[in-house]
């Protein structure tokens with residue numbers, strides 16, 4: 303019996319013993335991600351959050367977001383993000399967030415995987431966006447699910463060309479990315495009429511519902527762990543897919559969700575680094591030492607789960623603090639997260655303060 307089935311079995315027993323009926327199918331969907339993050343935070347001994355710095359950071363973040371008029375429209379202003387409000391952008395975003403993981407390299411800045419596109423050299427997340435845009439320019443239908451499932455047309459050789467690098471280093475986890483494409487292509491063809499918009503429509507405008515649907519039907523989106531024996535969900539790429547849709551479509555059309563504020567921060571490796579540099583999050587000496595020595599932390603390790611869970615909870619605290627400053631603030635976990643990611647990349651680009659920042663933690667996985 304899988305963990306899931308055990309959980310359901312126990313829940314059913316508990317319901318019966320309390321004289322409760324079966325779960326109400328009409329109840330709004332929940333992801334349990336924020337609840338799990340709070341659980342991790344309250345049971346963390348190696349990662350801590352600092353309330354004073356979090357209050358200061360919340361005020362500063364809110365001030366800068368207002369000064370920059372930071373909102374959903376910012377998403378489309380990024381040079382590489384698609385601008386059209388149509389199905390092509392839906393497909394682009396799905397492909398992007400299917401593969402939106404693990405860009406960090408052990409090599410130097412000059413030797414790491416990099417993509418040259420539109421006269422610029424892109425690394426990290428932006429190298430993936432550049433790869434997709436370049437492939438489309440070269441008439442390779444890289445954002446079409448039926449293409450991914452077709453091993454003749456979408457051969458490993460074609461994908462090597464799609465993901466070709468300016469350097470000798472190939473994109474990290476190339477084989478895992480290929481598997482994600484194959485799995486997603488097959489499932490979308492078999493269960494969603496080969497259409498990502500059908501998948502979105504199945505969630506009936508619920509952000510939480512769409513996140514749960516992705517986690518349920520695609521193993522490559524099932525980003526979960528076990529902390530202190532309890533199953534915890536992060537679902538980072540499923541959540542950022544919904545968030546990217548919402549931002550790209552400015553909350554309309556395919557980006558229209560009636561519960562978008564149920565989406566939490568995306569537990570990646572860049573935003574926790576920002577939270578540390580803002581003084582909001584700190585690590586016990588052995589963990590901090592491991593991070594500073596760039597030593598790998600294995601996926602699922604307690605330290606990794608604490609970093610991810612406490613980061614999600616920290617952004618929730620920042621969100622609550624901002625709403626205390628201004629109850630009408632148009633701010634949610636998504637926009638705070640996006641803002642902190644963009645701020646991290648701005649700092650990296652300007653080269654300022656980067657030395658002082660702690661390195662990001664090194665976990666190699668397909669989850670983020």
Ligand SMILES: Nc1nc2c(c(CN[C@H]3C=C[C@H](O)[C@@H]3O)cn2[C@@H]2O[C@H](COP(=O)(O)O)[C@@H](O)[C@H]2O)c(=O)[nH]1
Pocket residue numbers: 377380402403404405406425426427428546567568569570571572573639640641643644670
């Ligand atoms: N929490 C969070 N994680 C994010 C993003 C983004 C990009 N989102 C764009 C969309 C809207 C925003 O305005 C951004 O322009 C990528 N990542 C994650 O970071 C890592 C890549 O880091 P680096 O190697 O340095 O590029 C990798 O785990 C990737 O999955 C985000 O927004 N939030």
